Amino acid sequence: MDFSEPAEATQIKKALDEFIEQEVVPLENEHPEFLGEDYERHIVDEDHFQVPEYREVVETIRQKSVEAGFYGMDMPEEVGGGGVDLLTSAIVTEHLANRPPGFHDAIMGGAGGPTAILLACTEEQREEYLDPLMEGEITTCFALTEPDHGSDPQYMDATAEKDGDEWVIDGNKYWITNGPYADFAMVFARTSGEKGEYGGITCFLVDADKEGYSVEHVHRTMGLTPGGQCELRFDGVRVGEDKVLGEVDQGFQTAMNWIGGGRIKIAANAVGTAQHLLDLAVDYARDRETFGKPIGHRQGVSFQLADLATEVEQVRWLYRYAAWKIQNGERARKEESMAKLRGAELANQAADVAMQVYGGAGFMKDQPIERRYRGTRVLRIFEGTDEIQRRTIARELI
Ligand SMILES: Cc1cc2nc3c(=O)[nH]c(=O)nc-3n(C[C@H](O)[C@H](O)[C@H](O)COP(=O)(O)OP(=O)(O)OC[C@H]3O[C@@H](n4cnc5c(N)ncnc54)[C@H](O)[C@@H]3O)c2cc1C
Incomplete structure (x- = not known):
């Protein structure tokens, strides 16, 4: 048994502390309104969307994190990530959480950043979605939960039906983190089989500017950074076969x-x-x-x-x-x-x-x-x- 911390984790933690000190703390000092007692009122507008000034700070940190090599650090090196293993990235996650709330949450990208599920992508999807995501140029969201199905997503109501060489997606997704800002969503919909079956659900990569894709409502939440979660609606959204992530029916x-x-x-x-x-x-x-x-x-x-x-x-x-x-x-x-x-x-x-x-x-x-x-x-x-x-x-x- 070896209980010692991996040397890589110790190095990354030290480098992160320096990065936060040099790049993040000055931004926090510049924008005390986003961290102070009334932070909730300053971060969002009247429709609960995050205000442009706040988004700008988050995007600046994301870009600096990409340049410093922290963003996507747990993604494989083949796709431009840091190739950091799960144990090390979990230890780094613990280290980052052991701080007062601040802008450092943006360093790793969170729910909008690179995710291992996208490793199932094709070469073309990689160029269109994963590469720019790794570069911090775009963000995404994971759209699985629905108004009537959270713990049991295999009973989902969202469907995607084949029409010629296109899929037509219909459904409603709830509480989707980074949903209001994502450039594309990873959307889960039933493509075959019966409700309750794990098979028969497919994951689609859907661009946010597609006709029929809408951000319906930004939810108000408890204690989290406001403006982070929303309801997404897919109303007859048509996507090509090239937008299936991984295998048809195997998304779950x-x-x-x-x-x-x-x-x-x-x-x-x-x-x-x-x-x-x-x-x-x-x-x-x-x-x-x-x-x-x-x-x-x-x-x-x-x-x-x-x-x-x-x-x-x-x-x-x-x-x-x-x-x-x-x-x-x-x-x-x-x-x-x-x-x-x-x-x-x-x-x-x-x-x-x-x-x-x-x-x-x-x-x-x-x-x-x-x-x-x-x-x-x-x-x-x-x-x-x-x-x-x-x-x-x-x-x-x-
Ligand atoms: C802040 C926030 C962010 C989120 N972000 C995302 C996101 O980015 N993408 C996404 O897809 N979803 C997201 N979710 C949704 C989240 O995954 C669901 O809320 C969660 O899976 C629970 O589903 P539910 O809320 O519908 O609860 P339900 O499934 O309705 O459950 C209600 C209660 O019943 C209990 N329960 C249910 N089934 C059983 C059972 N078989 N046995 C015993 N108890 C049971 C549950 O534990 C719970 O206490 C987010 C939720 C929140 C709050």
Whole structure:
């Protein structure tokens, strides 16, 4: 057993810290309105779309990240990525999450950036979509969830029917991250078979300027950067056969192969968030005095911190173990789900402990806990809810 951090992860973390200091912090200082107490009001317009000034900052960081080689670092070198392995990129994800909210989220691209599912593309699709995506010139979105189907996307209502040599897509997708800004969407629609079947679903690459493609409504969310999620409508959108990603009827399997790594990264993000909240709470407990002593000297407070530190360490090694298994070619469905489940719970527990330790100050928007408290809740919902992770773990057991 080797518990040491891969040397590459240590190097990237150091380089990222320098990059943030040199390129990101000056932009944050220039735009305090996007990070301050009233950030939500400044980032979006009256229709909840992000304002051009905010988009410009995000795009600047994306371009600088491309130039510095951080963008798409976990994509293979053959497509212009950094070829960084899953364990290393998860450790880097944890490191990035262990900071106060800021523009550094744009460094890796998030849901709008390069994704492994696009490795199923053809040579032509690579030139049209993947290459410019890797260069940070365009962004994308992953459109699977529908108003009536989230945990059970295999029951989706969206359809694509063949008409001559074209596919005609009809459907409605909900809560799509980066949907309002994406240049093209990866859209899932049923092309054959019955509702509930995993086969028969195809993934299409659909340009946002196609007739019948519309951004219907930008959702308002809890604790996340506002203006990030929207409803997308596909009303008789016609695309050629060359827009099928991977095999016809096999889109779901292609997506599922990719989603495991995504869950590990969410777990890593959750551990970084929890560590950040723990550090804040420890600092506060050292300084804040009641009854003539720092509150950290009271077991009622210090034991909460001790339990949290123990949990952080447990989940850290759980996600790293899951990543290590995948990297060694082993099946890790159970461990991926365990890490996502426990990571999401952990971040929420950390936010709760930090708020309790801060007392009333934790509740105030000018203090660092409140936004994190709201923002961590979604971790228990997206990319498979807690219950869906338990379902996966149970299926692997029984
Ligand atoms: C901020 C945010 C961003 C998102 N971004 C995207 C995106 O970019 N692309 C995309 O396609 N989707 C996205 N989603 C959608 C997300 O993936 C779904 O919300 C998630 O899969 C859950 O689906 P649902 O919300 O429809 O809940 P439902 O499936 O309706 O579930 C409701 C409740 O029932 C429980 N439940 C459901 N089935 C079972 C079962 N069999 N056993 C036990 N309990 C069960 C669930 O755990 C949940 O508690 C996003 C969601 C959010 C909140």
